[in-house]
Amino acid sequence: xxxxxxxxxxxSMQEGKNxxxxxxxxxxxxxLYWYRQDPGKSLESLxxxxxxxxxxxxxxLMASLDTKxxxxxxxxxxxxxxxxxxxxxxxxGSNAGNMLTFGGGTRLMVKP
Amino acid sequence: DGGITQSPKYLFRKEGQNVTLxxxxxxxxxxMYWYRQDPGQGLRLIxxxxxxxxxxxGDIAEGYSxxxxxxxSFPLTVTSAQKNxxxxxxxxxxxxxxxxxxxxxSGTRLTVV
Numbered sequence: 001x002x003x004x005x006x007x008x009x010x011x012s013m014q015e016g017k018n019x020x021x022x023x024x025x026x027x028x029x030x031x032l033y034w035y036r037q038d039p040g041k042s043l044e045s046l047x048x049x050x051x052x053x054x055x056x057x058x059x060x061l062m063a064s065l066d067t068k069x070x071x072x073x074x075x076x077x078x079x080x081x082x083x084x085x086x087x088x089x090x091x092x093g094s095n096a097g098n099m100l101t102f103g104g105g106t107r108l109m110v111k112p
Numbered sequence: 113d114g115g116i117t118q119s120p121k122y123l124f125r126k127e128g129q130n131v132t133l134x135x136x137x138x139x140x141x142x143x144m145y146w147y148r149q150d151p152g153q154g155l156r157l158i159x160x161x162x163x164x165x166x167x168x169x170g171d172i173a174e175g176y177s178x179x180x181x182x183x184x185s186f187p188l189t190v191t192s193a194q195k196n197x198x199x200x201x202x203x204x205x206x207x208x209x210x211x212x213x214x215x216x217x218s219g220t221r222l223t224v225v
Contacts, residue, residue: 033213042202043216050211088154090213098143098162098210104154 002093003029006103013079021074021106023089028088031092032072033100034063036085043088047074079110114139118203118217124225125190125197133188133220135203142208143216144186148172149200158201162188162208190222198224 003026013019023032031050035043047056049065049072056063060083062075072089086107090100116137119189125131133224135144146158157170161180180186186205200221204214 031213035213035216040200040221042219043204043214045213045215048211048213084150092210098206098208099160100210100214102155107152 002029002091002096002101004089004091004101004103006087006106007102008106009104010107010109012109012111013076015080016078018078019076021076021087021108023072023091023103025070025091025101027070027095027096028067029070029091029093030067030094032065033090033092034072034074035088035090037088038085046087076108079108081110081112084108084110116203116205116215116217118201118220119219121218121224123220125222126225128192130189130191131222133190133203133222135186135188135217136184137205137215137217138184139205139215140183140207141205142183142207143210144180145204145206145214146170146176146178146186146188147202147204149202151200155202159186165207189212195222 006023034046036046037043046064052067054065060077065072065103088103088105119134143162146159148153156172156207158176159178161167202219203217206214
């Protein structure tokens with residue numbers, strides 16, 4: 001059974017600081033997705049990572065995937081308050097077709 | 113514009129009442145999913161469907177029912193057997209290859225009154 005763990009579960013950081021959110025998973029996978037959820041809202045797709053070594057960047061967020069280590073990271077550079085949200089990673093197991101397993105989420109709070 | 117629409121946005125249920133949440137997509141996706149999210153928590157899979165007229169239970173199907181009579185539609189009924197239905201319900205869809213992950217609807221917030 002595929003298990004996906006994110007850490008930390010909660011992150012409070014100052015504006016301007018850098019930090020990394022980790023997503024590790026228990027079985028072979030070739031696809032990993034990052035989503036953002038604002039309070040009271042739905043999930044919005046951020047990144048799709050489809051191969052080992054894939055790196056995607058959007059603004060102050062950069063996501064990477066290491067399939068050998070079964071690990072993805074979401075790096076935040078020079079955080080701003082607008083990045084405050086909950087971030088979820090989701091993994092497709094190698095024999096899971098289109099089914100995704102979600103991590104528990106990381107709640108990020110960026111303080112001015 | 114293609115997308116996935118959930119309605120209503122807010123729903124209030126009395127004790128012992130069945131309610132149905134609507135989910136419609138025009139993305140031509142074969143697969144559709146229902147998730148429940150409690151405050152401050154992650155997503156829990158209720159039901160999913162990969163094809164019309166077929167669906168499977170997820171991790172927390174008890175007290176819920178679904179139908180998939182049309183490709184575009186996947187309504188969720190919260191029955192009176194669901195003792196603690198107050199939550200945020202999210203519908204999602206994807207193609208069968210899952211290349212782009214899931215597209216989510218805007219959610220329905222259900223409250224028992």
